[in-house]
Amino acid sequence: MSTLSYILIFTFIGSIGALIGGLALLANKSFAQRISHFLAAFAAGTLLGAAFFDLLPEAAHEAEELGIDVYLWVLTGIIVFFLMERFIHWFHHHEKQHQLEAEEKSTIPLIVAGDTLHNFVDGVVIAATFLVSVPLGIVSTFAVFAHELPQEIGDFGLLLHKGLSRKKVILVNILSAAAAFLGAVLTYTTGEVLERQVPILLAITSGFFIYIATSDLMPEINMEKNKKFTLIKTGLLLVGILTIYFAVSFLEHGR
Numbered sequence: 663m664s665t666l667s668y669i670l671i672f673t674f675i676g677s678i679g680a681l682i683g684g685l686a687l688l689a690n691k692s693f694a695q696r697i698s699h700f701l702a703a704f705a706a707g708t709l710l711g712a713a714f715f716d717l718l719p720e721a722a723h724e725a726e727e728l729g730i731d732v733y734l735w736v737l738t739g740i741i742v743f744f745l746m747e748r749f750i751h752w753f754h755h756h757e758k759q760h761q762l763e764a765e766e767k768s769t770i771p772l773i774v775a776g777d778t779l780h781n782f783v784d785g786v787v788i789a790a791t792f793l794v795s796v797p798l799g800i801v802s803t804f805a806v807f808a809h810e811l812p813q814e815i816g817d818f819g820l821l822l823h824k825g826l827s828r829k830k831v832i833l834v835n836i837l838s839a840a841a842a843f844l845g846a847v848l849t850y851t852t853g854e855v856l857e858r859q860v861p862i863l864l865a866i867t868s869g870f871f872i873y874i875a876t877s878d879l880m881p882e883i884n885m886e887k888n889k890k891f892t893l894i895k896t897g898l899l900l901v902g903i904l905t906i907y908f909a910v911s912f913l914e915h916g917r
Contacts, residue, residue: 707902
């Protein structure tokens, strides 16, 4: 089997395969809708966990040899997302009755953009490791699968919570996951050129995730009036963080 065949097959396993958890969640529509606001809190935790335990350490490690200022690019990611959100708001009505709806809808493209870039980087990483060796590529693929699974479950619930229908949630996530194939194929054809940009892409994605979690999702927990729900959501935020922490720790230990 050719290297490109390995890359394409395992990119499918690493990216599309990670959608399994989210699709299982959507199998029961009423259940998914009931827990969507709780999954939004879990998603905030997984985004923070992915940023601080997975993407940033990897970006810092890769950037050390290349002399790239990772933290500059993290800040760039945060500022870019802030400007994107302001730009989206400008194209909504600003009357009071439309303000809340605009706030809700503006979060959706930010989530999709961050997840798409993350999937693109996953494709780059999978392809780059297969270019080194097949065994290393296989290990990297399952590492991608393991950290994507809890995050995708959270993202599915989050998009439901923001008002997307089940069909749109599935379509958006499939299209987002397809970005991994673009990253994989470009890495295979360009080799080191794109691979050297991985630290920057990881850092920008980290900034995206930090912004979404702290600007759009965590404030929802603070605004929750039901004390019981506030405690549950806070707990789910911490569970999301710990899920990514233990997943990354397990994968690092297994290498």
